Amino acid sequence: MTDIDLPPAWRETPVLAGRHVSLVPLEAAHLDGLRKARDHAGLDGLWFTNTPSVESMPSYLAAALQARDEGKVLPFAVLDAHGDVVGTTRFYGLEPSVPRISIGYTWYAPRVQRTGANTEAKLLLLGHAFETLGCICVNLETSTLNARSRAAIERLGAKQDGILRHHKRHADGSPRDTVMYSIIDGEWPEVKHNLQTKLQQHGNAPA
Numbered sequence: 001m002t003d004i005d006l007p008p009a010w011r012e013t014p015v016l017a018g019r020h021v022s023l024v025p026l027e028a029a030h031l032d033g034l035r036k037a038r039d040h041a042g043l044d045g046l047w048f049t050n051t052p053s054v055e056s057m058p059s060y061l062a063a064a065l066q067a068r069d070e071g072k073v074l075p076f077a078v079l080d081a082h083g084d085v086v087g088t089t090r091f092y093g094l095e096p097s098v099p100r101i102s103i104g105y106t107w108y109a110p111r112v113q114r115t116g117a118n119t120e121a122k123l124l125l126l127g128h129a130f131e132t133l134g135c136i137c138v139n140l141e142t143s144t145l146n147a148r149s150r151a152a153i154e155r156l157g158a159k160q161d162g163i164l165r166h167h168k169r170h171a172d173g174s175p176r177d178t179v180m181y182s183i184i185d186g187e188w189p190e191v192k193h194n195l196q197t198k199l200q201q202h203g204n205a206p207a
Contacts, residue, residue: 006071009133010096013074016124019081020116020202023124026068026075026088031061033077033085037109049146050171051107064090064105078108078121086112089121091129093139101129102139116202122156123195130188137184143170144177155198157191158183 013025035057052060067073075090086109093102103125108117129135140158142149154160158181167178183191 006094007096010074010094011071013068013076013091014128014132016076016128018120018124020120020199021081021086021112021124022079022083023076023089023121024079026061026064026077026090028061028065030077030085030088031057034061034088037085037087038107040110049107049143049149050105064088067092073105075105078117080112080117086117089125091125096133098137099133099135100137100139101133101135102141103129104141116199118152119195119198119202123192123199126156126183126188126191126195130185135185137182140181140183141178144179150179153181156183157187157194159187 014023015025016023035054038052038057039054064073064075068075072094073090073092074094076088077085078087078089080086087107089103089106091101091103092105093100095101103122106118106121112118126138129138140153140156142153144150144163161180161182164178164180166175168176170176
């Protein structure tokens with residue numbers, strides 16, 4: 001499906017604003033901010049993740065914007081409460097005929113990990129998917145080796161659908177077995193309440 005075929009609400013990356021973070025359409029102007037967010041040792045050493053390096057950030061950003069222009073993804077820059085870039089995420093796997101969408105390609109600067117940032121970002125993304133786009137299913141996936149990512153997805157309330165063996169490749173070229181998760185529309189109210197409760201536990205101060 002091309003961008004021309006997509007319904008209007010599926011063509012443009014929305015602005016999703018919260019207290020801790022805001023998700024804004026990813027643009028070329030975010031390059032320096034993404035480089036600064038990535039320039040930390042805390043994001044190195046996990047060979048099975050696909051977080052771009054500082055050096056590869058221009059090509060990473062260009063590829064994301066090209067995929068956006070082709071109607072394949074809706075990419076976001078994640079900004080903290082001060083307006084600084086702290087990471088990126090995106091909608092992909094756009095299937096408005098179902099309707100269904102996937103959330104992924106997510107990474108954050110270490111300083112906002114384990115704060116309210118990711119919780120609120122997921123709340124905003126899932127809210128848009130279910131309440132604006134009318135999705136009946138949202139998918140999330142990760143490598144079987146990425147225990148931290150798997151735990152984070154499961155804390156959202158997503159259910160594991162299965163494992164696709166040799167589904168993709170890791171950044172180093174090795175075969176990746178992918179764990180597939182989903183949240184369906186009937187589960188969204190409980191998931192939403194769970195995320196709102198977790199966000200309150202982070203307090204009222206912006207992350």
